[in-house]
Amino acid sequence: MKTLRITIRGIVQGVGFRPFIHRSVSELGLRGTIRNTSSGVTLELEGEEEALERFLKELPDRAPPLAVIEEVTAEQLPRKDFPDFRIVESERQAERNTLISPDIAVCPDCMRELLSPDDRRRGYPFINCTNCGPRFTIVEDVPYDRARTSMKCFPMCPDCEREYRDLRDRRYHAQPDCCPVCGPRLRFLDGEGREVPGDALELARQKLKAGEIVAVKGLGGFHLACRCDGGTVETLRRRKQRDEKPFAVMCRNTEVARRLCEISGDEERILNGARKPIVLLKKKKPGPDPLSENGFLGVMLPYTPLHVLLFGDGIDMLVMTSANLSDTPIVKDNEEALQALKGIADAFLLHDRRIQTRCDDSLCWVLEGKEYFARRSRGYVPQPVTVPSLQTQILACGAEQKASFCLGKGEHAFLSQHIGDLKNLETLEHYEAQIRHFERLFDIRPQALVCDLHPDYLSGRYAQERAEAEGIPLFRVQHHHAHMASCMADNRLSGPCVGLIWDGTGLGTDGSSWGAECLIGDYSGFRRFASIRPIPLIGGDRAVKEPYRVAFALLKESGCDTGGCRDGELLQRQLDAKLNCPLSSGMGRLFDGVAAILGIRETCSYEGQGAILLEAAADEDEEGILPCGTAPDFDWRPMIRALVEQKRSGVGTPVLAARFMNTVTDMAVRQAICACRDSGCRRVVLSGGSFQNQYIMRRLPQKLRRSGLEPYRHSRVSCNDEGIALGQLMIAEAILREK
Ligand code: ZN
Numbered sequence: 001m002k003t004l005r006i007t008i009r010g011i012v013q014g015v016g017f018r019p020f021i022h023r024s025v026s027e028l029g030l031r032g033t034i035r036n037t038s039s040g041v042t043l044e045l046e047g048e049e050e051a052l053e054r055f056l057k058e059l060p061d062r063a064p065p066l067a068v069i070e071e072v073t074a075e076q077l078p079r080k081d082f083p084d085f086r087i088v089e090s091e092r093q094a095e096r097n098t099l100i101s102p103d104i105a106v107c108p109d110c111m112r113e114l115l116s117p118d119d120r121r122r123g124y125p126f127i128n129c130t131n132c133g134p135r136f137t138i139v140e141d142v143p144y145d146r147a148r149t150s151m152k153c154f155p156m157c158p159d160c161e162r163e164y165r166d167l168r169d170r171r172y173h174a175q176p177d178c179c180p181v182c183g184p185r186l187r188f189l190d191g192e193g194r195e196v197p198g199d200a201l202e203l204a205r206q207k208l209k210a211g212e213i214v215a216v217k218g219l220g221g222f223h224l225a226c227r228c229d230g231g232t233v234e235t236l237r238r239r240k241q242r243d244e245k246p247f248a249v250m251c252r253n254t255e256v257a258r259r260l261c262e263i264s265g266d267e268e269r270i271l272n273g274a275r276k277p278i279v280l281l282k283k284k285k286p287g288p289d290p291l292s293e294n295g296f297l298g299v300m301l302p303y304t305p306l307h308v309l310l311f312g313d314g315i316d317m318l319v320m321t322s323a324n325l326s327d328t329p330i331v332k333d334n335e336e337a338l339q340a341l342k343g344i345a346d347a348f349l350l351h352d353r354r355i356q357t358r359c360d361d362s363l364c365w366v367l368e369g370k371e372y373f374a375r376r377s378r379g380y381v382p383q384p385v386t387v388p389s390l391q392t393q394i395l396a397c398g399a400e401q402k403a404s405f406c407l408g409k410g411e412h413a414f415l416s417q418h419i420g421d422l423k424n425l426e427t428l429e430h431y432e433a434q435i436r437h438f439e440r441l442f443d444i445r446p447q448a449l450v451c452d453l454h455p456d457y458l459s460g461r462y463a464q465e466r467a468e469a470e471g472i473p474l475f476r477v478q479h480h481h482a483h484m485a486s487c488m489a490d491n492r493l494s495g496p497c498v499g500l501i502w503d504g505t506g507l508g509t510d511g512s513s514w515g516a517e518c519l520i521g522d523y524s525g526f527r528r529f530a531s532i533r534p535i536p537l538i539g540g541d542r543a544v545k546e547p548y549r550v551a552f553a554l555l556k557e558s559g560c561d562t563g564g565c566r567d568g569e570l571l572q573r574q575l576d577a578k579l580n581c582p583l584s585s586g587m588g589r590l591f592d593g594v595a596a597i598l599g600i601r602e603t604c605s606y607e608g609q610g611a612i613l614l615e616a617a618a619d620e621d622e623e624g625i626l627p628c629g630t631a632p633d634f635d636w637r638p639m640i641r642a643l644v645e646q647k648r649s650g651v652g653t654p655v656l657a658a659r660f661m662n663t664v665t666d667m668a669v670r671q672a673i674c675a676c677r678d679s680g681c682r683r684v685v686l687s688g689g690s691f692q693n694q695y696i697m698r699r700l701p702q703k704l705r706r707s708g709l710e711p712y713r714h715s716r717v718s719c720n721d722e723g724i725a726l727g728q729l730m731i732a733e734a735i736l737r738e739k
């Protein structure tokens with residue numbers, strides 16, 4: 001007989017951990033207690049030594065899929081003679097630390113019941129259990145139980161109630177537990193919003209097979225679903241006014257996805273895991289197709305039982321795109337859907353479980369076995385990012401176009417889901433409402449606020465007003481410094497680092513617009529070590545949508561012939577008069593401009609299009625680089641001249657696109673080496689939206705490593721502006737600590 005106190009640190013609350021432990025210890029005949037603590041759980045366990053050892057050994061492998069175990073320690077205690085095993089509630093109510101689980105894809109056990117001919121939940125589109133189902137999107141308030149979720153209007157039937165109370169049952173304490181007798185139901189409506197009698201699921205399937213567009217209510221909002229053939233996709237593009245931006249597809253299973261894309265072992269694990277993000281996979285046929293004009297396709301697998309049931313019987317893959325209009329938040333309520341999607345959807349597949357919280361699909365690709373996010377949302381939020389213990393409760397307000405916020409308390413940084421562009425009134429309202437919701441859920445009362453330096457960001461105005469109203473301090477943090485701090489926190493770094501921050505634009509400390517920067521610093525401060533030669537943006541913001549303007553400026557500044565340029569004379573006059581020609585050192589603009597010079601793309605219909613198509617055009621095997629000046633600032637003029645010369649002498653676009661990206665990568669390495677020599681550190685963090693480029697991210701870290709440096713990239717939060725709030729939070733904490 002032995003007694004142990006086992007401390008488990010990590011994300012072990014709100015992920016079905018206590019019921020899991022309860023079951024494991026009963027199997028092993030152990031007795032004792034479990035309680036939540038501020039950094040995890042503490043167990044006191046008593047039993048046979050062999051059983052205790054087995055418990056500790058099997059813990060990491062058997063833990064629920066969303067649990068993140070960071071550390072397990074065990075110490076021996078004097079014998080306590082526990083009579084049984086029980087869950088002990090937190091002693092101090094004031095220190096309540098509730099974590100809420102993200103929404104989890106339907107688990108293998110539920111899937112089996114769903115498809116088994118004689119289970120009482122067979123074919124029931126809302127089946128769930130302790131290990132899976134809706135969480136974040138249905139929670140209204142804490143503590144988390146059914147009465148505080150949108151399941152409250154569905155009282156459990158006696159059968160469900162029995163499972164819920166049975167410790168040995170998979171549905172023990174599963175708050176959204178339900179069945180066809182007591183749970184939500186589907187409805188099918190035509191394009192006019194009229195109820196159509198019959199089997200809603202079958203009716204929806206018929207519509208989809210006939211090539212019509214069906215609005216489907218999901219976990220965190222509506223999708224528009226349709227077949228993947230050119231004609232149907234064309235109709236969807238026309239109605240949604242989305243000309244070229246790629247659509248994500250949902251495939252019935254991995255085998256179906258494999259018909260379209262190459263899938264590695266790591267990609268399959270993440271694609272098919274419990275979180276089920278959209279994974280950007282390499283297409284087998286790299287050319288443009290109706291779904292995606294570049295070399296990648298966003299693929300996800302069915303993650304709700306409703307999705308699972310939608311497939312089969314002639315449906316193998318469907319376009320599944322967020323139902324929202326012109327950058328407003330994703331549609332979530334039935335009435336809202338019927339109004340907003342009228343004229344877009346030919347039919348509606350609805351249900352009567354309310355979506356409390358909007359949450360878009362997460363979007364990532366897989367780099368060295370881990371997620372690399374473009375959007376961290378459903379399946380991940382609101383699981384906190386663990387950080388070194390914070391002294392102050394802080395609200396970080398994020399940026400603007402890819403807005404997010406981050407609330408910090410103790411060892412947890414709660415980063416919000418994808419919010420969108422704050423310039424829309426609806427998005428701003430969503431942002432403010434989510435801040436209040438998160439504060440209530442996680443019991444956080446900010447004592448300090450932090451936002452971007454930019455005076456016009458609406459997130460900054462929100463912060464300013466709130467700081468004044470509540471009389472709490474507000475810190476303004478430089479954009480690139482926040483990116484750097486975000487990547488440091490993502491990798492649990494604290495000391496000084498070099499930061500290669502490749503971004504669109506962010507306001508600099510000198511009042512000018514910064515772009516691709518090389519910084520040296522830590523959480524409490526930084527200096528700007530190097531940058532790239534600024535590019536005049538002829539026509540200001542118009543140059544973002546019309547990169548041929550950037551191409552003209554690049555050519556002109558490099559002393560190249562601009563004879564054949566579109567609107568050449570007009571642009572020259574504007575440039576001469578310095579009429580609306582702000583300078584930008586954004587990496588995105590350089591990519592766009594080069595894409596235009598190479599004839600890949602002269603105008604853009606969505607953000608980053610030029611850069612994305614340039615990447616898609618590149619010859620993966622080309623190793624050549626172009627001359628460029630770096631001392632340590634990146635002067636792109638020699639590179640542009642070489643590019644133009646080589647193009648004229650007949651070198652193909654794929655080779656030139658690759659040589660351009662190789663050159664930029666090489667420049668980054670040289671900049672990092674200079675900065676490391678200057679600062680004496682070897683750690684290089686990579687952050688900023690331009691690092692969403694797979695070609696560069698699959699090469700740059702290796703090259704840095706080969707130069708004896710230690711590269712770090714994001715894996716827990718996005719590299720783009722969505723991840724910035726985490727960095728703001730860490731910087732504010734450091735400033736407050738020093739006071
Ligand atoms: Zn389940």
Ligand code: ZN
Pocket residue numbers: 156157158159160161178179180181182183
């Ligand atoms: Zn029931």
Ligand code: FE
Pocket residue numbers: 479483503504505506688689720721
């Ligand atoms: Fe940024």
